[in-house]
Amino acid sequence: MSVAVIGAGIAGISAASHLHEAGVSVHIFDKSRGTGGRMSSKRTEQGEFDIGTQYFTARHSAFRAAVEYWQEQGWITRWQPRLYRIDEQGLQRSDDDQPRYVGTPRMTALSRGLLGDMPLHSATRIAALQRAESGWLLVDTKAQTYGPYQQVIVATPAPQTVPLLEAAPALANAAKQAQMEPGWAVSVGFEAPLAVELDAAFVRCGPLDWVCANHSKPGRSEAANWVLQSTPAWASDHLDTPAHEVAQQLVDALAQALGIALPAIRFLHAHRWLYARPADDCEWGALAAPDLNLYACGDWCQSGRLEGAWLSGREAAQVLLGKR
Incomplete structure (x- = not known):
């Protein structure tokens, strides 16, 4: 099985890492040069600044266990x-x-640690998904294609997710509701x-x-x-x-x-x-269209917290693997 994950924020890396641990071949794509999404740090000549997520808490038992391991x-x-x-x-x-x-010494340390040796296509903005007989092709803003991949997980902010889910109207409509x-x-x-x-x-x-x-x-x-x-x-x-x-x-x-x-x-x-x-918490967990091999996850699927993003990514991976 080959899976493309679009978005290298915590939700995307969570999904990718759970799939990777299950022996699945995963490729991650992100429009930025680095990882972490909104868990971002700015490096300057005057030192570093955490300009996105400032900290996170742990409430869910599975997330608390992950936090202990990360420590x-x-x-x-x-x-x-x-x-x-x-x-x-x-x-x-x-x-x-x-x-x-x-994260230490900066917030992005967590995403870099979770990424490990998984392939990352950075500075690559995926603009569209195209169906092919052998799976899904990813098309970036420079018209370059990647794939085919059997499964695709979209882990970007809700407004950026909508156009990537045109083939799954039910999922796209759900993403439109997330403000x-x-x-x-x-x-x-x-x-x-x-x-x-x-x-x-x-x-x-x-x-x-x-x-x-x-x-x-x-x-x-x-x-x-x-x-x-x-x-x-x-x-x-x-x-x-x-x-x-x-x-x-x-x-x-x-x-x-x-x-x-x-x-x-x-x-x-x-x-x-x-x-x-x-703007609001949702209880979707993750969005799935298994018949199309398309999935979506993110903090907007569960809660605005980093914990919600990680749990959403984990759920997308579990649904893809048939464990939920």
């Missing part, structure tokens, strides 16, 4: 931040003490550490949703690197705002939220996530 491999570690909440009443210590995990929200992520490196006693905060006022001292995570060395994430609503209103303006506005919002004067900035960058996270 043993050194791909992830527990992060225990000084966590706060910022709202109209000001700065308050958060009582949320659930275990949080991060994704945008987000802006700003990486900012200061000349000196901020005069605050917090590592991260949930923000419940203004344009910010989350602020984090990136250097507080294990394995990070730069002492004054921060990541700021906007709310989905603010991002929706500023989708076409120039990145440098977005960066400055969110830095100004950080100063206001913390109530301090910020040090001089030595690095500033804004990244727009058009599909940052699902």
